[in-house]
Amino acid sequence: IKKIGVFTSGGDSPGMNAAIRSVVRTCAYLKIECVGIYRGYQGMIEGDFKTLDARSVNNIINKGGTILKSARCEEFRTKQGRQKAYDQLIKEGIDAFVVIGGNGSFHGAMLFHEEFNFPVMGIPGTIDNDILGTSYTLGYDTAINTVVEAVDKIRDTASSHNRLFFVEVMGRDVGHIALNAGVGAGAEEILIPEQNLGLERLLESLKRSKASGKSSSIVIVAEGDRTGKNVFELKEYVEQHLPIYDVRVSVLGHMQRGGNPTCYDRVLASRMGVKAVESLLEGKSNYMVGIRDTKLVLTPIADAIKAHTEIDEELLRVSDIMTT
Ligand code: ATP
Numbered sequence: 001i002k003k004i005g006v007f008t009s010g011g012d013s014p015g016m017n018a019a020i021r022s023v024v025r026t027c028a029y030l031k032i033e034c035v036g037i038y039r040g041y042q043g044m045i046e047g048d049f050k051t052l053d054a055r056s057v058n059n060i061i062n063k064g065g066t067i068l069k070s071a072r073c074e075e076f077r078t079k080q081g082r083q084k085a086y087d088q089l090i091k092e093g094i095d096a097f098v099v100i101g102g103n104g105s106f107h108g109a110m111l112f113h114e115e116f117n118f119p120v121m122g123i124p125g126t127i128d129n130d131i132l133g134t135s136y137t138l139g140y141d142t143a144i145n146t147v148v149e150a151v152d153k154i155r156d157t158a159s160s161h162n163r164l165f166f167v168e169v170m171g172r173d174v175g176h177i178a179l180n181a182g183v184g185a186g187a188e189e190i191l192i193p194e195q196n197l198g199l200e201r202l203l204e205s206l207k208r209s210k211a212s213g214k215s216s217s218i219v220i221v222a223e224g225d226r227t228g229k230n231v232f233e234l235k236e237y238v239e240q241h242l243p244i245y246d247v248r249v250s251v252l253g254h255m256q257r258g259g260n261p262t263c264y265d266r267v268l269a270s271r272m273g274v275k276a277v278e279s280l281l282e283g284k285s286n287y288m289v290g291i292r293d294t295k296l297v298l299t300p301i302a303d304a305i306k307a308h309t310e311i312d313e314e315l316l317r318v319s320d321i322m323t324t
Pocket of ligand 1: 009010011041071072073074075077078101102103105107109111126
């Protein structure tokens, strides 16, 4: 392998730039060429390439988003689209690529490897932490810290006015952000897709906490929760059934995807980038780099995209105890 392409694909997440930097610098260190592919698979199909050297990635380790831009690309889902992408890579002399993205991006990479026997390596970049084979995806640690900081601020106003706040957080169909940030921010209740305890229990819990003298309450709601009600409907429901509360809603939204990556995400990105390039040079392909118990591990992409990481049962129990 003499020339490695690197790109970001799907939703962006903090730490992607740190991972790009790491891939570029590892290539420079090992004296192989590195090419940045702009706008994910779309740019691959269009041949939107730029050679990157160690100096091209100065001052990006601290930045959210992705300097290579990200995109979704329908054409890459078709065989013809992937053929165009392959032709562009061959024309540019790219021997292998590192894809930084989520489940969909990995799925595309796996098909590409199978169809053209092209070496590919994945780095998990998504705030949702929903990829099997890694305890942390890039951006997840930053996102939960962003949520905790926001909820701390909401708590100040909640307690000044004796209010109940429903705070909706991201996470798509998993509850990792909600559970971890919820425990970290001391939430009253945490509603996640993995555990639907029903609305009755929510009312009971809110009644109990009011009776016990709590002046304010924060309920964290994962966007994919299964109560069947969104945060605004939850507000109405509680106001109807428990008029003792003055209820407000806050949807944190895309602020959770931005911001400077935490030290943890920067270090993880740096480690994953080195591992991805070195693994390709060792002749490995069609794997995702992940972290488990502080050690970097490779998981076949086919396994990584099969299922979501399960919710931490022990943390669920801790959360139950903390909300007593
Ligand atoms: P996020 O965590 O933001 O969802 P993602 O990588 O899962 O990131 P997707 O939009 O699902 O984001 O996928 C990104 C791109 O990967 C798609 O626009 C498409 O080009 C490609 N892709 C996704 N699924 C497939 C598939 N089944 N076959 C081929 N290519 C795919």
